[in-house]
Amino acid sequence: MAEIKSVCPTCGEDTHVYKVSQIYLEALMRVKNKENAETPLMDTLKSELPPERAAKMKDADYYHYVVESFAPPQGGAQVIRSIDPDWVAVALGLLSVYILYQIYFAQHGIFWGMLAFAGVVLGAYLFFRKQIKLKFETEKRRESGDKDLIERAVGNWMKLYYCSTDNIVFGWKKGDRIPLAEMNQYLLQNSMKK
Numbered sequence: 001m002a003e004i005k006s007v008c009p010t011c012g013e014d015t016h017v018y019k020v021s022q023i024y025l026e027a028l029m030r031v032k033n034k035e036n037a038e039t040p041l042m043d044t045l046k047s048e049l050p051p052e053r054a055a056k057m058k059d060a061d062y063y064h065y066v067v068e069s070f071a072p073p074q075g076g077a078q079v080i081r082s083i084d085p086d087w088v089a090v091a092l093g094l095l096s097v098y099i100l101y102q103i104y105f106a107q108h109g110i111f112w113g114m115l116a117f118a119g120v121v122l123g124a125y126l127f128f129r130k131q132i133k134l135k136f137e138t139e140k141r142r143e144s145g146d147k148d149l150i151e152r153a154v155g156n157w158m159k160l161y162y163c164s165t166d167n168i169v170f171g172w173k174k175g176d177r178i179p180l181a182e183m184n185q186y187l188l189q190n191s192m193k194k
């Protein structure tokens with residue numbers, strides 16, 4: 001596959017320049033499919049490792065290391081979406097009706113006490129509902145903001161190139177050259193909306 005190469009701003013050459021997303025994908029394939037994967041780029045990169053480092057690292061470790069180092073920015077722990085508190089209230093309400101119904105027949109003695117308690121809880125929810133809802137809306141906005149940021153950062157990650165001679169990434173913003181270890185931070189910081 002013919003590829004347009006980019007010239008590294010540090011060494012001024014394109015001989016050891018590779019696309020970051022392609023390195024990542026090949027390393028992933030390598031980790032998943034082991035020796036069966038066709039990964040010409042990985043083979044090249046690996047052959048460029050200084051011999052003393054190559055000797056220290058097992059093949060599998062090397063590919064895991066590459067996957068981790070070149071991975072696109074990720075969303076972290078935001079997988080858990082907030083649930084609208086009204087739905088929680090409705091679900092709890094239905095559950096209490098069911099429990100009260102059971103109590104009415106099985107333990108009639110405490111029924112009125114429990115009913116009053118359920119009433120107090122419902123009252124408290126309605127009283128604080130506005131605040132609870134506001135907190136929920138804020139949280140939801142923050143989550144979708146994070147998602148947009150990650151999406152933009154991944155889009156910019158796809159523009160990056162890596163020069164193995166200098167261990168830097170570049171190619172997104174003209175003149176920027178970033179050590180590989182700082183790639184993620186660089187992407188997230190610069191992908192924020194101004």
Ligand SMILES: [Zn+2]
Pocket residue numbers: 008009010011012013163164165166
């Ligand atoms: Zn270079």
